[in-house]
Amino acid sequence: MDKVTLAAAFARITEHWRPRVVAELNGQEVKLAKFRGEFVWHHHADADELFLVVRGACRVEFRDRAVALGPGELLVVPRGVEHRTVADEECEVLIFEPAGTRNTGDVDHPTFTAPTGARL
Amino acid sequence: MDKVTLAAAFARITEHWRPRVVAELNGQEVKLAKFRGEFVWHHHADADELFLVVRGACRVEFRDRAVALGPGELLVVPRGVEHRTVADEECEVLIFEPAGTRNTGDVDHPTFTAPTGARL
Numbered sequence: 001m002d003k004v005t006l007a008a009a010f011a012r013i014t015e016h017w018r019p020r021v022v023a024e025l026n027g028q029e030v031k032l033a034k035f036r037g038e039f040v041w042h043h044h045a046d047a048d049e050l051f052l053v054v055r056g057a058c059r060v061e062f063r064d065r066a067v068a069l070g071p072g073e074l075l076v077v078p079r080g081v082e083h084r085t086v087a088d089e090e091c092e093v094l095i096f097e098p099a100g101t102r103n104t105g106d107v108d109h110p111t112f113t114a115p116t117g118a119r120l
Numbered sequence: 121m122d123k124v125t126l127a128a129a130f131a132r133i134t135e136h137w138r139p140r141v142v143a144e145l146n147g148q149e150v151k152l153a154k155f156r157g158e159f160v161w162h163h164h165a166d167a168d169e170l171f172l173v174v175r176g177a178c179r180v181e182f183r184d185r186a187v188a189l190g191p192g193e194l195l196v197v198p199r200g201v202e203h204r205t206v207a208d209e210e211c212e213v214l215i216f217e218p219a220g221t222r223n224t225g226d227v228d229h230p231t232f233t234a235p236t237g238a239r240l
Contacts, residue, residue, distance in 0.1 A: 001182075001201075006192040025168035025196050026218050028148060048145035054192065062121075072126040072174065076145045081121075096216060098146050 006054055009120055010034065010092045017112055019095055019103055020120035031095040032120065033103075035087035040112045042105035043082045049097045050076050056091035060084075126174055129240055130154065130212045137232055139215055139223055140240035151215040152240065153223075155207035160232045162225035163202045169217045170196050176211035180204075 004022045009032055013020060017039060019031035035058050051060060052074040059068045060075055061084050067075050077083050085093075104113045124142045129152055133140055137159060139151035155178050171180060172194040179188045180195055181204050187195050197203050205213075224233045 001187070001195065001198065003187050003189060003193050003195045006194070023170065023194065023196050025170055025198075025216070026148060028146060028216075030170065030194070030216075050143065050145055050150065067121070067123050069123060073123050074126070074143065074150070075121065075123045076143045078121065078145075096145065096148070096150075 004030075006032070006092075006094065010054065012120060016090070017103065018114045018118070020118055022120050024099060027099055028096060029099045029101070029117075031097070033093050033095060035085050035091045035093055036089065038086045039084045040104055040107055040109045041082055041084045042107040044077075044079055044097070044101060044105040046079055047098045047101045047105075048076055048079050049101070050074060050095065051085070052094040052096075054092045054094055056087065056089060058085055058087035058091040058093065061086055124150075126152070126212075126214070130174065132240060136210070137223065138234045138238070140238055142240050144219060147219055148216060149219045149221070149237075151217070153213050153215060155205050155211045155213055156209065158206045159204045160224055160227055160229045161202055161204045162227040164197075164199055164217070164221060164225040166199055167218045167221045167225075168196055168199050169221070170194060170215065171205070172214040172216070174212045174214055176207065176209060178205055178207035178211040178213065181206055
């Protein structure tokens with residue numbers, strides 16, 4: 001039952017696209033990640049995924065449109081929907097999703113696929 | 121799949137202690153609430169509860185200690201743990217917990233108990 005200070009937690013994250021778990025509840029995880037560049041297209045068959053931008057800006061791209069997110073904006077990507085995140089400059093993002101959700105979903109990517117459950 | 125802009129959503133909330141659902145995912149809800157004053161002591165038997173302060177400051181009190189939260193700070197209160205939230209001045213808080221969780225948990229309070237599932 002220790003609080004998490006997001007700014008301090010993000011300051012400890014040096015890699016991009018490697019989500020780090022900072023809290024667990026009800027079978028879900030709160031993860032923090034820094035985005036920069038273009039992620040890989042993927043979907044999560046069994047997990048809805050929430051992105052909340054804390055600092056910077058990014059967009060969540062779908063095959064037919066994109067949603068731009070700035071600080072204090074959140075979006076839920078429903079399970080099964082193909083998407084990728086893109087950040088022209090570094091962006092700090094809080095992610096809520098079921099514990100064990102793989103960042104690249106159905107895709108096994110040599111660079112982007114990160115370990116699940118990695119605590120900060 | 122519409123984004124939620126927290127500042128605009130909070131601007132539409134006029135009451136204190138009445139959580140409003142802004143997103144659902146994986147059987148969980150994202151709720152927004154404004155706190156001011158002292159809430160009622162309670163616990164949630166089957167739900168862990170996450171508080172993330174977006175604006176202002178509050179504290180989460182337990183019977184033996186308190187945790188102060190400012191903007192960008194979050195705390196998970198485990199299920200079964202008695203607590204109350206206190207805000208000396210108005211505070212805007214994002215709450216993440218299972219769908220249908222009652223704000224006053226085990227307590228049926230004439231003032232504080234709010235409807236569950238109320239969308240903004």
